[in-house]
Amino acid sequence: MKIVAVTACITGIAHTYMAAEALERAAKALGHEIKVETQGSGGAQRVSQEWIDASDIAIFAVDLEVGLKERFNGKPYVQVPVAKALRGSQDLINNLIEQVSNGTAPRVGEAAAPAADKPKSSDSDGGEKKGFFGGLFGKK
Numbered sequence: 001m002k003i004v005a006v007t008a009c010i011t012g013i014a015h016t017y018m019a020a021e022a023l024e025r026a027a028k029a030l031g032h033e034i035k036v037e038t039q040g041s042g043g044a045q046r047v048s049q050e051w052i053d054a055s056d057i058a059i060f061a062v063d064l065e066v067g068l069k070e071r072f073n074g075k076p077y078v079q080v081p082v083a084k085a086l087r088g089s090q091d092l093i094n095n096l097i098e099q100v101s102n103g104t105a106p107r108v109g110e111a112a113a114p115a116a117d118k119p120k121s122s123d124s125d126g127g128e129k130k131g132f133f134g135g136l137f138g139k140k
Contacts, residue, residue: 001097003027003034004047004055004072008062009082012040019061019085026089039067057096058108061085073109076100 005023009015020036027034035055037047044067052058058077060066061084078096085092099105 001032001057002051002055003032003057003059003093004052004075005034005036005059006039006062006066007036007082007085008039008064008066010063012038012042015063015082015086016040019082022086022089023059023061023093026093030090030093032093057100057105059085059092059096061092069108073107075108076105077108078105 003023005020007016007019007023009019016038020038023036024034035047035051038045039062049071052071052075055075058072058075060069060077060079061082062079063082066072066079076096076099078092078099080092096105
């Protein structure tokens with residue numbers, strides 16, 4: 001599987017690169033290919049659009065917004081804080097692959113699915129008032 005990732009911490013120095021290295025080691029141990037884009041105060045080491053387009057999944061291990069995120073539109077992804085990538089990159093990759101397999105992974109650029117319809121209250125119960133006290137004092 002081809003993975004594209006972006007790492008970025010607030011200062012864009014140590015944790016950005018530590019998370020990138022952790023993701024690279026985890027992907028290699030799991031038998032996947034990965035390229036990591038680091039974004040930080042010193043600029044960004046961009047991954048090519050060709051690699052992004054060819055990748056199967058995207059991982060955003062960031063403590064701020066991903067720069068130029070629209071380049072990843074349509075990719076199944078997960079977004080977590082940098083610290084999570086440092087502590088559990090293999091689990092992160094495996095969980096995202098599982099979400100892709102069962103069709104629950106969100107995709108970059110797609111709106112969140114609407115919440116399930118909540119049942120509406122009705123007055124078909126003889127006009128009983130339902131407010132804050134919900135019938136605590138009985139029927140009128």
